[in-house]
Amino acid sequence: MQKVTPFLSFDGQAEQAANFYVSLLPNSRIDRIVRSPMDAQEGSAGSVMLVEFTLAGTQYIALNTPGFTFTEAVSFMIACEDQAETDRLWAALTANGGAEVACGWLKDRWGVFWQVTPTRLMELIRDPDTARARRAFDAMCQMIKIDIAAVEKAADGV
Structure with a gap:
């Protein structure tokens, strides 16, 4: 146990x-x-x-x-390996009464809060180059579901 x-x-x-x-x-x-x-x-x-x-x-x-009932004070983060896993879990957890929140957060049909988080996002916002990390973080803050390619472009200043 x-x-x-x-x-x-x-x-x-x-x-x-x-x-x-x-x-x-x-x-x-x-x-x-x-x-x-x-x-x-x-x-x-x-x-x-x-x-x-x-x-x-x-x-x-x-x-x-x-x-x-659940509140957003407690959530569970799922580390996703790629965009396909992010998309699959996002779709499943928001289906049948779930709701999108912001910045990779959602609420499932039972009211449990989840953070569907690509591991690449975490790498980018932890980048030792603080300007690069800030650009990645700013991009994430504009999203509902995380788009890894868009966060990478932002981090690169594109």
């Missing part, structure tokens, strides 16, 4: 959310579904109470908790 595990509260859709998330990334799976031993606020006896799942190698727990 890992020392710290993100614990997410969903309003009755923990199993659906966990199944969706594990379908997106390699090294992901549903580890265990725990059903309620009795009638409770979270549901009737036998209903899904919590879902233990692994997402890209990190363990999570999703709990069915009525009335809880």
Whole structure:
């Protein structure tokens, strides 16, 4: 068991959310579904109470908790290898009621906030040439979904 595990509260859709998330990334799976031993606020006896799942190698727990909602105060960053992965994850996470936010951030259909971040973007904004890093950062700030080629052009001063 890992020392710290993100614990997410969903309003009755923990199993659906966990199944969706594990379908997106390699090294992901549903580890265990725990059903309620009795009638409770979270549901009737036998209903899904919590879902233990692994997402890209990190363990999570999703709990069915009525009335809880997510805020942008907590988000999950996905490091994307290229534009194709960025585009695929962006489309999947914004579908069916998700929403684009800004600068690579989005909110999925359950209200969970994600940062779909190309690793190349992080390299560019960490560039030791501060003018180059600033141009990359400025370009990112003008975007909703990150366009790696456009950020590279901006970093290069094109």
